[in-house]
Amino acid sequence: MHILLLENDPLDATLTSVVLEKAYNRAVRIARVSSLEQALTALRREEADVLFVALQPAALRLQAIRRISHERPATPIIVLVGEGEDESAPEAFAAGAVEFLVKSQITINWIRRAINFAIHRKRMLEDLRATSNHIHNIINLSPDAIVSADARQNIALFNVAAEEMFGYAAKDVLGKPLTLLIPEALRAAHVGHVQRFAEGPAISRRMNERGELQCLRSNGEVFPAEIAISRLQTPDGPIFTAIIRDVTERKRVEAQLLDLAMTDPLTGAANRRHLFEVAELEIKRARRYGRPLSVLALDIDNFKPINDACGHAAGDQVLLRLTVACHEVLREYDMIARIGGDEFVALLPETDERRAQALAQRLVDHIAKIRVRFQGKELQTTISIGCSVVADDDTSIAEAIERADQALLQAKRDGRNRVVTYAQRGQTRAGTPPAAAGTGADKG
């Protein structure tokens, strides 16, 4: 056992040394120093198992404890004080001492127990400090924001990821209300959530069914986040810790994927799958309310020569412009889908045969007037359209599209740039002839 004794009263130093030697049957090495600097020099040369600090007056003693525990955090410090100095114990512990003895009360057993306790306690404190540093590092390594709030819902912990996510420095938000991180409109609901959680039996859970919440950055931006919270009971009341994941990017990708799954990448029109999904719902709605539903099958006339003469890129521009033209003529609740190379289908809710034919004719007329500019050239095209109405006994939209296709073929045979409507019993009925395009058509 190696003990360092920092004592500026030589007589007391001798008395303490005698007790220590007796306590350890002389199996102890005691080094005596009388000033803080000497103690530090001795400790730098050789670590002591225990350091006794018995300096007088109290201020000198306190200063020594502070400095040594700062510079030599692993050294267990036992404070020795004179009679009547008991009240200085809390200060000594706060400064870093682990044990406190009054000189006149020292006995052999007492000092042995105090040394054992001091060594043990110091080790525990060191372990605690290492664990706490470790946890602190993990918290700051986390890519998710970790934010704790005290019982009054003031921010008590704000990790590095939280600083980046919310745009605040930890020092600026510690002690501030947690609601700082919640959009104003949701603050009351949030406080309710936390209160219900505080009163409930669970110690950890996701914030709501989907664990999702809207959060607020310092620049006012609202972002979606996934949140899990836990509650820790402490003597000062509960502490709530939230792990917050910014899901903005994930949501964006999800929306993009959803969009990709529903749309044709070249034109942005709906794709076949989406058309069929929407058509199924529209058919149900039309039957339930006894409303008409029509489909148009559209195809560009002589599209191949455009591709052949001007290249595929020029053809793509025509397809794109055709889609835009459809949106210009059709109503907001109509749907236009690209189902093949230059084949489109329009789904027209609340539209009977006459109105479908009129809309189709407007589309044919509109397209005929459009000129698509491509690399200094002006491309002109026309379209042909076949119309059909969804019949009561149709099992899917495919049957109505099939009939519209037959009418479309007839339109092609009749000379293109026109509308033909499929009539019952396989008949087709021509719409407005091309010569009269743009005149006499019902404008819907």
Ligand SMILES: Nc1nc2c(ncn2[C@@H]2O[C@H](COP(=O)(O)OP(=O)(O)OP(=O)(O)O)[C@@H](O)[C@H]2O)c(=O)[nH]1
């Ligand atoms: N630029 C471009 N062309 C495409 C695309 N998909 C298909 N095509 C072309 O579209 C043309 C389709 O031609 P068809 O519909 O068979 O014939 P058409 O020349 O339009 O003649 P009609 O339909 O009889 O009036 C072919 O040349 C295909 O190569 C595409 O994504 N981009």
